[in-house]
Amino acid sequence: MMRSLLDHLLIVPIVLPLVVGGAMLLLGERRTRLKAGINxxxxxxxLxxxxxxxxxVNAGGVEVAVYLPANWPPPFxxxxxxDRLSAAMLVLTSIMALCSLVFAIARWHRAGVHFHPLFQFQLMGLxxxxxxxxxxxxxxxxxxxxxxxxxxxxxxxxxxxxKAGLHYIVVNLVGSSLFLIGVSMIYGVSGSLNMADVALRIAQMRDGEHLLLQAGAAILGVAFLLKAGAWPLNFWLPPAYAAASPPAAALFSVMTKMGIYVILRLSLLxxxxxxxxxxxxGSHWLLLIGLITLSFGALGMLAAQNLPRxxxxxxxxxxxxxxxxxxxRSPAVTAGALFYLVNSTLALGAFYLLLELIERSRSYGADLLALTREAFGLDRLQVDDDDDADTGDAGVAIPAAMAFLGLAFVACALLLTGLPPMSGFVAKFVLLSSVLNPGGLTPDVGSGVPASAWVMTGLVIGSGLTGLIALARMGVRTFWAPSGRAVPRLRVIEVLPITALLALCVALTFQAGPAMRYFEAAAAALHAPHDYIRGVMAARQVGATAGVLP
Structure with missing residues (x-):
């Protein structure tokens, strides 16, 4: 069977960044403009x-697109x-990458060596x-x-x-070791590494083999819980993301969600x-760990004394x-969670890019301002004395830069806390509606709501309240309390990525219906993975007849 050009699209997100990243390594470090254009x-x-x-994959005819790079039949x-979930994650990653890259071109890509190749290799891995x-x-x-x-x-x-990088490296090396141990145990008990094939073999395992499989899956899960920032393995996340450059931190917000993706995929498959x-x-442990992580994060927001943390x-x-x-483990809850995942990732990415612009107008002691000055020697614009003295009845005009920063800060705060009218409110409303009524928006009178659903509802609402308090306090300190502060110089290339991410969140608010239909279809396929298993195991080789799933 000959493949069309469309059939090869599945390999492009891996091969393209690999080739581009390798090619840019051959270019000299002084050719930053050329590298930026290629990137x-x-x-x-x-994208x-x-x-x-x-x-x-959303067209209806092909729900799972499969590609065999070496043309060997599965599972060898x-x-x-x-499928719908992985395609949505690819789109989300590409959007975050493009916005982060455009922001980095303003200054950050010149702060060190090999930024552009590393950026492409990061995309290849994701x-x-x-x-x-x-x-x-x-x-x-x-x-x-x-x-x-x-x-x-x-x-x-x-x-x-x-300092943060050394901690990050050590923690992730431990996670990699756990990953390899877990995968080895799963292979030893199942005899396969193909996820669809392992799913088929689990039902045929004996009791002792089930125990070994669960032990391997638990070790593997710890590695991805660490990457997802789950308690108590998340001590590295706030300092590492706070120390990273803004474009790197924005892209890392997708990397954290990669851990969530793998946990969802493997647990349901x-x-x-x-x-x-x-x-x-593992479902009860996921619920417990998630609730504790949610509580820990809410308390951390209250205790944080600077915006990056x-x-x-x-x-x-x-x-x-x-x-x-x-x-x-409910399709309705999973659909709401996927909507929340996309919204929170876009909001976090926009906020990380916004942080540096906010910190430019603060005092010399601000952390990000100090790092920016050290790397680039940025100049600050001083407010004219005449403007400071103008306190008449006409009032003081708000500079366009400060107006943008303030409005963007409010938008990010509304998105992260889940307040209307932004898409964060829609995401939390859909999620909590599904948690309290897993059968639909109409509650089942004959069955009570489990205590875990009420606990999660209370924690989600409580985390929104604590986040609102923390962000309002930080906003007052940043925008209201200081006097005689400098007006930061903002470049269009820095403003556009933040505006684009916030605009996408606004679009999600108005297009919540179509988005939810897509995520409901993705969640239904996750909870009934027969099409995924059959699509992978029956994938056709080039020049061979279609495989048949036993």
Whole structure:
């Protein structure tokens, strides 16, 4: 069977950043403009490819697109698979990457060496993790994205970055070791690394084999809980993301969600209703860990004394909410969680990019301002004495830069706390409605709401309240209390990415209906993975007849 050009789209999100990143390593460090142009073009091409894949899997005829890079039949060869969830994650990653890259071109890509190759290798690892249907290749892509993230975290140098980077590297090396141990145990008991094949073999395992499988899955889960920022493994996240450059931190917000993605994918694929004695394994622990993580993140937001750490704890709140939602194992709850995942990632990315612009107008002691001055020697615009003295009846005109910063800060705060009219409110409303009424918007009178649903509802609402208090307090300190502050110089190339991310959140508010229909279809496929398993196992080789799933 000959493949069309459209059939090869599935390999593009992996091969394109690999080739572009390798090619840019051959260019000298002084050719930053050329590298920036190549990087932007490649990232835009990745976004176009991701949108094309999303349209393909959502068209109705092909719900799971499968590609065999080495043309070996499953389960012996490497397989790539894209369904609605993985396609949505590819689009989200490409959007965040393009906005982060455009922001970085203003200043940050010149703060150190090899920024553009590391950026593309990071995208290669993320895209590969979302597309792979093989556990060992998931480990390979996991290592690729971690190796690139080490360099991106340290990009720009400075003692704060080095300190946070060393902690980050050590923690993730431990996670990689746990990952390899878990994958080895799963292979030893199942005899396969193809995720669809492992799912088929679980139902045929004996009791002792089920125990070994669950032990391996638990060790593997710890590695991804660490990456997702789950308590008590999230001590590294706020300082690491606060020390990273703004474009790197914005891209890292997607990397955190990669841990959530893998947990959702593997828990529902391997431990679904057909898993025999292992059905539902780990769901209660996910719910408990998620609720504790949510509580920890909310308390951390209240205790944070600077904006970067506050946003880091907001990421922990987001991870805790998603982990708790995964513990309910309900298609309706999962659909709401996917909507929340997209909204929170866009909001966190916009907030991380906004932080540096806000810090430019603060005092010399501000952390990010000090790092920016050290790397670039930025000049500050001083407010004219005549403007300071103008306190007549006409009032003081608000500079356009400060107006943008203030409005963007309010928009990010509304999104993260889940207040109307932004899409954060819609996301939390849909999620909590599904938690309290898993059968639909109309509650089942004959069955009571479980206590865990009430606990999660209270914590989600409470975290929104604590986040509102923390962000309002920080907003007063940043925008209201200071006097005689400088007006920051903002470039259009810095303002556009933040505006684009916030505009996408506004679009989600108005297009919540179509978005939810997409996520409901994605959640239904996750909870009934027969099409995914059949699509992977029956993938056709080039020049061979269609395979038949036994």
């Amino acid at each position: 932007v073009a490649a990232t835009a091409a990745l 176009a490819t991701a949108v094309a894949l999303l349209r393909r 060869g490497i397989a790539l698979a894209a 895209n590969g993790a979302f597309l792979t249907a093989d556990l060992f290749n998931l480990f390979v892509f996991f290592e690729v994205l971690l190796a690139a993230s080490y360099g991106l975290l340290l990009h720009g140098s400075g003692p704060d970055r080095v 391997l431990f679904g209703d057909d898993a025999g004695a292992s059905a539902g394994f 506050l946003v880091g704890f907001s990421a922990i709140v987001s991870s805790g909410t998603l982990l708790a939602a995964a513990g309910f």
